[in-house]
Amino acid sequence: MDIPYTVEARPDTGLYNAKVGIWLFLASEVMLFGALFSAYILLRVGATGDLWPHGWLNIPIGTFNTLVLITSSITTVMAWASLKMNQFGRFKFFHACTILLSLAFVCIKSYEYHDKFTHYEIHLTDGRIADGHLVKSTPEQVIIHGRFVEDRKELFDLRAQGASHTHEEITLPRAQIKTMENYGPWHHTYLAVYFTLTGLHALHVIGGALVIGFLWGPGSKLWRQDPDRFTNRVEISGLFWHFVDLVWIFLFPVLYLL
Amino acid sequence: MQTATQPTAHHPESSHHPAHHTEEDAGGFWSRYFFSTDHKIIGMQYGLTALTFLLFGFFLMVIMRWQIAHPNEPVPVIGPLLASLLGSGAAHGSISADLYNSFGAMHGTIMVFLAIVPLAFGAFGNYLVPLQIGAPDMAFPRINMASYQVYLLGGVIMFVSFFIPGGAAQAGWTSYPPLSLTIPTDGQTFWLIAMVFLITSSLLGAVNFIATVIQLRAPGMTWGRLPFFVWAQFVTGFLLLLAFPPLEAAGVMQLMDKVAHTSFFLPTGLAVEGRLAQVSGGGSPLLWQHLFWFLAHPEVYVLILPAMGIVAEIIANNTRKPLWGYRSLVGATLSIGFLSFIVWAHHMYMTGMGTKISSFFQITTMIISIPSVIILTCLLVSLWGGSIRFNTPMLFAMAFLPMFGIGGLTGLPLGLSYADLHLHDTYYVIAHFHYVVAPGTIFALFAGLYYWYPKYTGRIMNEFWGKIHFWGSLIFMNLIFQPMFAQGMAGMLRRMADGGANYSQARVPEAIGGLSHSMMGLHTYILWAAFSLGLVQIPFIINFFWSICHGRPAGSDNPWAATTLEWQTPTPPPHGNFTSAPRVFRGPYEYSVPGHAADFTPQNQPD
């Protein structure tokens, strides 16, 4: 049983089925990420001004990751264009780049997550607050590389402070520690939004990379039997990939720069 | 500048599928019936699963009604069974308040997400849309299969949640935080995970339906010749596609709150059990409500539009005349689809919104009642001058009209923010929406089951028992829900495990406006009506299964003498649906056309 218009376009709409399907799916993704962005806006606008963090994320790393994703976008479209120009070898090259770039993105993201999970805010029994990255943790003491602050508010606007604060190695006996919490999603609503948004985005990156990886590898057999069908599949997966890049184009400034 | 490439593979113009074994017919039970990609099998899977959940949700309701009428008394007959299955929540066979709350939350969730939508959209839609547009299958058959399996997974998770320690979710089908997050059991987590699966299933289905209608209409099947049922399903697909994702986002955020201790929905300074909650704070409970209702309002149109589609088909067929106002019907459906996205906060009038934004939502809510009335009017006028055949499907379809009328009209005071101040969260609301869904949508679904049964099985369900089912359901549904309007206006609130006894004049005689003896007494009548409603479904269930092998043979592929394409196939339709690719020459309702020999002309009949 043949379903019509899987490869050739239907005359009145000018589209083949999967193209309609992927745009419909992307429409739903717009609503998904749109809802998350709306939630972010609401939570931020509703928060007290001086208790909303700025500069908690590393901008050079984020910028680099953005460039990684943008580059993967052009390699994706070039991969499809190569197939359209009947250059299977170049398709293989470009999508190999796409996959490697996606791996790079995920690795860098993991590094960033790790950085947050090892960053602690420690409230001491004498009222001081210590904040820094964990160096070593024993049953008797905790050693961090960070600083002391008097007021919790000083931990929030790091961009305004620039590099004005210095870090040193601080040893804290556990007896003096009242609470100790790392910069995970539970630590602040900003981090909750950050982890949820970038986590969901990263899942989409992984999913997209898996599909592109499949088409690059075992799925590429279809090129010999039905090149147009294969080209269309590459186009569809490319559209998904570009959407993932699009989301990041908004995520990066919103989370890192503002 | 897309280049339309010439396909290198040869695509035959038409597919010939003789009715003997194809490769899809071979294979064991699992590959044929569980892993099938045929839309008709998938439709049946959805149908049987959804009907099972419908029955289960019904049982939950009957037990709840017992508790309301006889608070803390052991449930008769099945009390011991409940105690052994559900543990301390049903100790000694009587329903605890927490268990009542979980029954309430799950009754709503199961009925909406596991029963009605999968039946109306997943079952009827899957089975009929490709047939009615003349397509061999859905555009993406494997995605179709995946959508059913993910739905089943979500349903199993919901069902299993009853049996985990602490039981199922307890915070209503609406899951409002902070309550949903501060109940210390795992039922809510199961609910959220199951919802993610159910939403994914709906999204996959929606993509399929919309793409299929756009791309796979047979030659000659223009938009203006589509049966109204297909238009209804098409708009429903868009509602699911665009309204569900914000709830998925919200579900993920609530899951993060529950499992990762974030504070998306937990405000600063929240106290739980007398102590400050150890959360970061800064969240907003109202944010959940907005995201939830952004879906849940279009969801109610998802519940009603397929039903209207079914009723329209059955009315046209059994009046032997075209539907009146086809263009109005289509335009109204498109308007409803569009407007349904901007009315949602009429569920939130009591949350302290300012007057400007409340007025905005009130205005859009009032406007959306207009296309609903247009549709109802068109269907009613379609009866005028008809040569009506009062078979069982037609009885259900006709009853839908006044029942939906009552349901819709009683929604108007709720849509007006000032009246809603008094009626919000009372039994009036319960009566309103049950009227629309129970003697509304469910009647349409029953009508559809009786009507399309012969296409699936080649037999007709027993008419006598069908009429018993109809009259019994009609009478008892009205007996259940009519009194609730009065109770609601008297101030009886929703979700009270003791049925309102705490607020009754009997317990607090000096209170002003306590629930009167007669209002409380209605609970007993409602319980008997609910039980009787259950009894009268038994002949239907027996009829449904018995008629598969023993029902009166339909006698032809088109026993109702219908015009639409699903009746122009063999019975049951084979893989690929049509023995040769259909071509459409006329509109969907050419009944009693002057000058024609027969009183109906199928859509694929040439001039």
Next chain:
Amino acid sequence: MNHEEAEHFAQHVRRYLYVFYALLFGTLITVGASYIPFGNRELNIGVALLIALGKASLVGCYFMHLVSERKMIYGILGVTAFFFLGLMFLTIASFSDLPRNSVTH
């Protein structure tokens, strides 16, 4: 694939490269602009989102071929955009239009 179509695509490739350079540039000025002290934080947000919108348009129009897509796709996306903006602005409006003298103000 014949020679004309290959030529046609070579033009496309050039276009993709220009878009790529524009995206790189856009990323750098986004970062740069975020350091400019406009005084008013809202202005920083506005500038960043405007640049992001520009970059997104380039990706959408050229990489995703939206500049030459069919009406059906435009229709689907138009409807989506309307509902997304509805969700965002109506929700924000309901949070900001609160009665005077309420607890949160």
